[in-house]
Amino acid sequence: MASVVERPKKQGPPTYQVKWRESGEWQTENFGGDEGKDQAAQFRKLVEAHGNQWPHGWVRGEGFVETPAVPGDVVLTEYAYRYVDRLNNIDERTKDDYRRDIRIHLSLIQHTDVRGQTVPATICNLVQEDVDIWVGVEKTGLQDADDPEKWLRRPADPKSVRNRHGLLYCIVQAAVDATPQLRTKNCCTKTRLPRVDDDTDEEMTFLEHAEYGRIAQEIKDPDARDLADWLVGTGMRWGEATALMVKDLALDSATPTANVQRAWKRSTKGSAEAFYMGPPKTKKARRMVALTADQVVMLRRQTAGCRPEDFVFRTATGKHWRHANFYNRKWKPAVEEAIKKGLPKRARIHDLRHSHVAWLIGAKIPLPAIQIRLGHESIQTTVDRYGHLVRGLDDEITSAIQAAMGAPAPVARLTVV
Template sequence: MSNISKTPAGTYRANWREPSGRLRAKTFKTKKEAARFLADLDSTLSRGTYVDPHAGRTTFRQHAERWLASRNDEATTKARDASIMRNHVLPQWGDWQIGKIDHSAVQEWVSTLGAAKAPATVAQCHRITSAVMRAAVRNRVLAANPCDGVRLPRNRRRDTADQIITREQLRESLLPELPRRYRGIVATAGGAGLRWGEAAGLCWDAVDLDRRRISIIRTVVEVSGRTTFKPYPKSAASQRTVPIPAWLAPILAEHRAWYEPGERGLVFGNSVGKPLRRTLFRSRVWRPALVRAGLLGKLTQVADDRYRAEWPDGEGGSAEAEVGSEREAIALIVRSAAGGLRFHDLRHSYATWLVDDGVPVNMVQRVMGHEKSSTTLDLYTRRTDDHGRILEALADDDEPTG
C-alpha cells in the first residue's frame, strides 16, 4: 500500500511496495508532487507495467554486457554482434544512464552515423541498440524502447551489389586463372550454388560423383580466425541435395586425384588439410584471380619491366599507378580496388542462371536451400540482360523475332 510521509527536513516521502514485496521510497519537495507520482505508480502496478524509478540509473554498458552474456546464439552471430557493440554502439552509449537515452538522442545518433557509414552498418548498429533497450523494457528497467520509430537511412542498391557472372566468364575466364588447389571450390560454388561455409566444409562422404549429386549436411564457421565444423547447415531447408553439372564432375574428379582428403575427409582443405579461411582466401586467391581474369581493375604491360594498374576508387572514378612487376600491379589492384565480384555472387549467379533457363522457382528454392520462395525471387534472381527473351515473348505469332 502506498502512502506519503513528511520528513524532518520538511520534504515529502512517497512510499510504496514493489511487486516483489520490497519497500521503496522517493522524496519530493511538495506533497502534491509526491501524490502525483504515487498515482502514476499505482496505475502501473495495477496494469502490471511497473518500472522501478531508480532502475534507469544503470549504464547502457552494464545492461548491454548482461544482454550479450545471456544470449543463446550461434558462435558466428555472437562474434558479429559483439564486434558491432564494441566498435560502434558502446563508444556512443556505453557511459549513458539507460533511462536518459530518449528517442531524439537515438535519432540524432543514427542520422550522424548515416553520414559516415553505409546504411547496412547503420541498420546493424540500430538493431543491436534496440535489442538492448527491448531487453531493458522486459526487465522493467525502462517503460518504453526509445529506438522504436527511429528512421534509418535508405539502403540504396549500387551497381556493385549482387553482381552476376556469366557461365562463360566463370568457366573460360575465372577458373583458368585460379591456382589448381582452389579451382574446385570456386567451380562448386558456381556450379552447385553452395554458400562459402557449405563449400569449405564439404567432405567426400557427401559427394557422389557416380550419381552426380552433392548432399549439404554440414558447414564450416570461422570466428576470430579459427574454423570449426558445424554438423548441420544454416537452416532446416539448407540441408538438401544438389545436382552436379556435367562440366563440374571432371573438375571434382581431378581435384580428388591431385589432393589427399583433409580433416574429416575434407574436399577443399588447405595445404595441411584444415578448412580454408575465408578472409585469407579472399585476399590471397579470390581477388588476385579476378584481376588476372579481367574482372577487377585493369592490368597493362607498358614496357618490359613496367606495368600499369588501374582500379575503381569507390567514388565513381578510377585511379592508376605504374609499378615494376606484374605481381606488384596485381597486389596494388587487390588492395586498392573498391567493390568487385564476391565469392557469394557465384551463388547469386547460379540462381539467376536457373531462373533465366526456365527452371520453376519452387525447384530453384529447393536447391538453393531457402525456407521461402520469396527469398529466392527477391534476393538471388537478379535477371541478366537477355532482352532477346523479352522481345520473343512480346512478338506476334506471325512476326519474326530475329
C-alpha cells in the same frame, strides 16, 4: 582531435591523460588504475564524437553522474553487454561482433531530456528521438569541425546501420520482455532506416557464363579450378563448400546430391584468428544440393581413394582451403589477368554465388526453388537480393497487359420495358 598522453609514475601504474582543445583552450581528463588506458581511449572517442567538447552529463574527475530514475535501470551499454552474454543461440564469434558494435557504436547513443540537456542513455530513458539522432549520425558520419576533410566518425553503409539498429532493437525488446518489466514499449519500432539500395556502388557482381570462363581459364591450379567451378555451379557459400566431406556426397543415387550440414566459422581471440567447424548459417542452410553429371565426374576424381572424413576440396598438401590463401594466390591473380585481357568486371569469390543465382533466374527457375538451393532462411531474402533480376517473363507480362487493354470491354445494354 583528442589525444591520450601516458604519464608514468614512480610507483604504481601510469596515469593516462586525455587532451583536446575546446574553444581554443586545452581541456584534460585523467584516468588511472589498471584499466586507465582503456578508459582513456574510450573517453577520447566520446570527446571526438561530441565535436571535441566535454560529453554532456560528464563531471570532471567523476564521470557520468546520474541516479537511476527506475529501479533496475542501468547504463545502456552495460545492459547491452549483459544481453549479449546471455544469448545461447549464437556462436562466440557472433557474440564478439555484437560486443564490438556495442563498444564502438551503441556506446555513443545519448539521451536528450525534456530540458534539452544530453545525458548518458540508459535502458529505461532511451526514447525514439535518441535512436533517430544516433541513426542519423551513423548514416552521415561526423566531420572534424577544425578540418572538414577529416572524419571523427566515417559514414556507415545502409546495411551496417540496419544491422546495428537491429541489435539495439533486440536489446531494448529484452527490457520490454524482462521480469520485472523495465520498459513498456520498444522505442526502436518506428525508426526510419536508410534503404539498403541507397548506395550508388553495386554490392554484387554478376558474371555471364563467358565472363566466368575468362577467369577460370586463368586459374592454372586444377584443384583450385575445381573449387571455383563448384562455387559458381552450386551457389554454396565459401564456408560450406570448403567444409564439405566425402561422407556428405551421394554420387550413386538416382539424383546425386551434396549434403550441406556444416560450415567453417571464424573466431577471434585477442589478436589471434582461429577457425572451427560449426553448423551452417541458418536452419534452412542445412540442405541437399542436386548435382549435374559433370559435377559428379569431378567429385569422383577429387575423392578417389579418400576416407569418409576427408575434405572434398583440398590444397596440394591435403588440407582444406583457407579463404585468404585461395583469394590471394589463386582467385585474385586470375581476375587481374582476365581484366588485363579485357574482362570488364572485378568479381569477388562470393560473387560466384550471386552469378549462380543470376544464371538460374535467366533460365526462369522460380525464386522459391532458388531459395531452397541457396539455403536462405526466408523467401524475402531471396526476393530482396535477387528479385530485380527476374526479367524472364517480361514478354509474357506485356502480352497479357496488351491483350487486356487492347480492346474495350463490352458494355451491357439495358432494355427498357
